[in-house]
Amino acid sequence: MLSPKKTTLAFALSAATALLVAACGGNTNDGSPGSSTSPTSPPTSTPTTDPTQNSAISLHGIVYGSADTSVPDGAGIPITMMGQMRALFDLIRKSPDFTQVVMDLGDGSPVHVLDTNTGDKFLPGKLALGLSWILIDMKTKGDPAYADYLATYQKITTAMMTQMNGTDYTYANTSWGEYYYLVALNNFNAHGMLHEVFSDSMLATLQTRLTFCDMFGADASGKTNTCPAAGTPIDVASLNTAQNYYAVSYGIAGLRQKLGWSNPTFSSSTDASVATMGARDALLYTLTKHIRNDSTGGFSDEASNTHTTYYDQARYDRYSTLLIGEVTERTLEMGNEANLTPELKSYLRKSVDLILAQLNTNGQGFNYGRSIGPYGDTAFMEVLTAAANAGVLTQQEMQVAYSYIYKAAYRYSNFWYDPTLPTPSVNMWVKGRGTDSYRGKPRVMGENFSLLHQFMYVNAWWDKLGFNGKAPLSDADMQTYLNTKPHYTLTWYNQPTDTAHPYSAALITVRDGKRVINFNLSQAPDYNSYTPYYPVPSSDQLAYGTTDLAYALLIPQVTYNSKTYIPVTYYKNLNVQENNGEVVVTFDTTKFRQAAKNALYTTDIDLQVHTTVTFSHGTITRSDTMTSGAATGSPLAGNLSVETDFSSFADFQNTTAGGDGFSVNYTNSAATNYATTGFDNCALSQFDTVNGATNPLSTTPIGQLHSNFVCKTNSFALTGGASRTFTWTLKYADPA
Structure with a gap:
């Protein structure tokens, strides 16, 4: 495994003995990042770094790099993450017909990654969000090529939202895809670009289509369900997919509300209080009950939606730990901090404790359960970032968390991302690697976008937390801390x-x-x-x-x-x-x-x-x-x-x-x-x-x-x- 050169931190602990203090929970964070611009969106200017630090050896150096997003000297990576995203944008932009874009992983079966039958029902949202990072960066820097890239973006997003007959669309875009799209819309809005990028008619289409209704109702076959007539509530217990999709629908409801869009309402045959809440709060309330009732340890049981007796339940894996991190991050990005209760923070702390016991100096995450690979690494990253923002980490743990996340980004750039493939890409499918059918190779374009977005939004949070351009703990100092963890x-x-x-x-x-x-x-x-x-x-x-x-x-x-x-x-x-x-x-x-x-x-x-x-x-x-x-x-x-x-x-x-x-x-x-x-x-x-x-x-x-x-x-x-x-x-x- 490649490892970056070890760097002594100006902000590191003042003495080695301080690292021997056992980590514990506590609200030592000096407030949470809150502003009119979501911290999950791109910055509005080139950051100023601490001249005492080598900013190349930092999370920001791996994600953004130099002012032109090139790799800074000493960063030890083949390309920045913004560079990866720009290369994907260029691959699409240069194709006469974007539906015929091919990604070749060198295994003899290239994939048409943007046709209508990739099996990726989140693809339009992933593209809208992933490419939005490039547009916002270009606009902020006054890039003369911005108009050309904007035209490509508008062409793609319009085509992917074209309605065919009845309620069918050219491309499916359900659940996660709807959430991703709404993150992009809110980020554009925060940068004053929403109405420049999208026409009023397109926004009207998106307002109608980007809802959580496909996740509720009797149809569990995957066919998109339309929202009920205005004033007709949805049964909150009718979720037709895994329990973690309550968090996806919560994110959709909150981001719609942030844009000023209305939401369908909910009802419950077992809890009348749901009917008195708006959709956003009703979904968070239901999600909290799930964690509270289905796990005495404070984790999400990912099997409890489809099985009815005690011996049928209890699938605990990556998502059981990650879910509360996603809930926290959604809560912060939609500006709903008031509902981040002590109970939710206690669940978040339990996930933190599970992760701290597994930390390492190589950026490796979960090694058991489904859908891991790079997502096993980024799950640690997302939970630790949510915890840093929610104030449940000590100052020592903040530095350890940031150092792990840097290593996860470095590992992604040098292990998961493969520049030697015919089409450079994240690799979960070839050269001896394999992933579950859920993330099959036809989804390769979308997986690049969603993984890169995770690193970009996490970097934006840590920049706001004061770590912009900061180097991580050295391997030796990180291992000294890890040696204090129980056997x-x-x-x-x-x-x-x-x-x-x-x-x-x-x-x-x-x-x-x-x-x-x-x-x-x-x-x-x-x-x-x-x-x-x-x-x-x-x-x-x-x-x-x-x-x-x-x-x-x-x-x-x-x-x-x-x-x-x-x-x-x-x-x-x-x-x-x-x-x-x-x-x-x-x-x-x-x-x-x-x-x-x-x-x-x-x-x-x-x-x-x-x-x-x-x-x-x-x-x-x-x-x-x-x-x-x-x-x-x-x-x-x-x-x-x-x-x-x-x-x-x-x-x-x-x-x-x-x-x-x-x-x-x-x-x-x-x-x-x-x-x-x-x-x-x-x-x-x-x-x-x-x-x-x-x-x-x-x-x-x-x-x-x-x-x-x-x-x-x-x-x-x-x-x-x-x-x-x-x-x-x-x-x-x-x-x-």
């Missing part, structure tokens, strides 16, 4: 005393020197068959799940009557202890689920497993003792087999099986050795290709897995009271 952190999503959610749901984070290891226990009914939700360690370049796919990664996967079952939910009796420097995690899994997305609970089988995972320096050991509640003589008492796999990032050519047949040695790799007991046979194989083609199982968000070590049993019986134990031990080297 392990247990974060409960649902406390075991919660009778409404009787199964354990929690995150255990273990810090082993510079290595961060997460162990996430989440029921995830809609995703628990996929490896990123397995109850296994996740750590950079050591152990990583593959999106939207399943295999026996580090779990005892059972085959019974030609069907596959996995221990990925029904966790009970979670306990975490530290003894003599070892972190010991124990829990029980009370049933095995069929390994299929949204598998019916009637297909569970009566197997139980007691699991012990021990984390010591450079070593993780897991022991699974399996028993069956089935009576002697039942079919389940026999006909069982178990498989456990470990797939490695190490080159296959440098991987060798041990002479005992049950271990593997790795070189030039984070992993150094993997060994098992309790199995009948093991086999080492190349994992990155199958019949000459890329193996989909090998493409993780951060890169390709190259070898797989498969350990299996022959068929065996588990009569009542009998048990069988399986273990694996993974050894790894300290990160550089």
Whole structure:
């Protein structure tokens, strides 16, 4: 991993001992950024930097760069983020027909990224917002090419909002797309450009179309729902998508209100108080109740909208932590600070604490769950920025947060962004990387815009907070702070005393020197068959799940009557202890689920497993003792087999099986050795290709897995009271 040269901060802590003070929450921020110009919009002038700082080595240096947005000397990046956005604008502007714009990622299948069937239902909003940063910057600087770029912008936005027959439009633009578009409109308005960029007729079209109505109603198929007749309220409980979309609709309602546009009203059959609120406040009220009721830990349960019983709920992942950060940011950008209650700030602080335990000097974010990759990194960034603005960080934490965000921006520019592709772009799809189907390659243009916007608005906030041109903490000072964090952190999503959610749901984070290891226990009914939700360690370049796919990664996967079952939910009796420097995690899994997305609970089988995972320096050991509640003589008492796999990032050519047949040695790799007991046979194989083609199982968000070590049993019986134990031990080297 590339790392910027270490720089001593003029604003850094005055003595190294100050870094050893444990971080804690507190409202030490000197007010929140509030002005007529939203801090999420581009600045109105070239910033003045502190001459004692090297402004190239700063968040602003990576995002904006020099006055002409070129890369400043010493920044260590191939192109600024504004430069990336300008290049995308030029790609569109130079095409005779923007619907035929092609992005080529070098894999032999270029994508028409602006046609009408990319599958990106947010695309018009992403373009309107992303390209608005360029227009505002050009207008502010008096760029003579501004009129030409403005004409291109107007041509694209008009075409994408063209109504066809009935209520159908040339391009879909739902939920997030509507929110993105409204951010662009408010930013233009803050810079006095709204009526210069959009005609009155276009604004009338946008006022009609940019609503939250498509997220409510009986139709959950994705077809856009029209708003009810004026005066007819929407049932606030009729949200037809995931719970986090309450935050999207909240953002839409608030930004419409900021423009002076009216909103549909809400009603509720269970809470009459909703009817007395405007749409903005009713949505925030409902969202707060969701977090309060569906997680005793203060996190968002992302599965609770589609499942009705306690064992169906509890998907906790990146978004469970990020949601409160987005709510806070929306609240600030719409000027609704008065409703940022102590309760909401307490939820935000819990997300901060979960993130601080995972921070690192490389800018890496979430390594488990769905839709991570660069979004795993930016999720940390967004929560920490919201917390800085809401006043829930100490001054020390502010500097640590800014330093992480700088590193995330540097990592994006040098790892996620690939200038060597035929069309330079963020890369989540090629060269051994893979992402979930939700962010499929046809959405590549929109993903560039939305990621770049995240960095740009975050940079605008930190500029306003006084960090414009400031260098981050040095790696050494950052690591000194990180070394004060506990050896392990247990974060409960649902406390075991919660009778409404009787199964354990929690995150255990273990810090082993510079290595961060997460162990996430989440029921995830809609995703628990996929490896990123397995109850296994996740750590950079050591152990990583593959999106939207399943295999026996580090779990005892059972085959019974030609069907596959996995221990990925029904966790009970979670306990975490530290003894003599070892972190010991124990829990029980009370049933095995069929390994299929949204598998019916009637297909569970009566197997139980007691699991012990021990984390010591450079070593993780897991022991699974399996028993069956089935009576002697039942079919389940026999006909069982178990498989456990470990797939490695190490080159296959440098991987060798041990002479005992049950271990593997790795070189030039984070992993150094993997060994098992309790199995009948093991086999080492190349994992990155199958019949000459890329193996989909090998493409993780951060890169390709190259070898797989498969350990299996022959068929065996588990009569009542009998048990069988399986273990694996993974050894790894300290990160550089």
